[in-house]
Amino acid sequence: MIQENSWRPCKCNRAKEVGWVCEECGASRESGATIVGHHIVPKSSAGQNSSNNCRLRCDLCEQAAHIFSSDGNPAEWKMEAYIATRREYQKQLGRRINGRDNSQLCKDLRIAWRRGAREDLDVVALYA
Numbered sequence: 375m376i377q378e379n380s381w382r383p384c385k386c387n388r389a390k391e392v393g394w395v396c397e398e399c400g401a402s403r404e405s406g407a408t409i410v411g412h413h414i415v416p417k418s419s420a421g422q423n424s425s426n427n428c429r430l431r432c433d434l435c436e437q438a439a440h441i442f443s444s445d446g447n448p449a450e451w452k453m454e455a456y457i458a459t460r461r462e463y464q465k466q467l468g469r470r471i472n473g474r475d476n477s478q479l480c481k482d483l484r485i486a487w488r489r490g491a492r493e494d495l496d497v498v499a500l501y502a
Contacts (some may be wrong), residue, residue: 380423385411389423398439399457406470407432416445423456434460434476441480456483 394402401407407447412429415421438456442448460479464471471479473496 381411384423384428385430388408388428388430391425392430395430396435397430398435399432399439399460401432401434401470407434409433410436412436412439412446414447416447419445433473434471437473437476438480441477441484452483452487456480459483 388411389409392404396402396407396409401409403409409430409432412430412431413421413423416425417423421427435453436446436458438460439446439448439453442456456479460471460476463475463479
């Protein structure tokens with residue numbers, strides 16, 4: 375039986391392997407990011423609390439992943455497009471975006487993708 379508090383050691387073990395950085399965008403604690411653990415295979419789908427089933431993400435990537443996919447595991451191209459757009463937006467602002475701005479960015483991307491745009495969408499142009 376897996377104890378409910380067994381997730382924390384899994385995240386720490388994963389962090390020892392890759393460092394306390396987001397495995398999606400490379401953000402770190404030093405850059406102001408909050409690093410969280412994400413189940414690759416959700417617990418609701420019999421995913422285990424293990425470092426092999428853990429991916430570290432920053433708070434913004436974790437929020438985006440769950441907006442783009444019900445289980446937090448969106449298609450790889452969606453996360454790549456999101457990260458490219460977020461980086462451009464942050465460069466324009468001169469700072470890391472906050473959760474509210476991130477939520478709006480994700481909503482804008484979802485709308486663009488629903489309109490038929492896929493991997494070839496110039497998502498950076500949305501915020502350029």
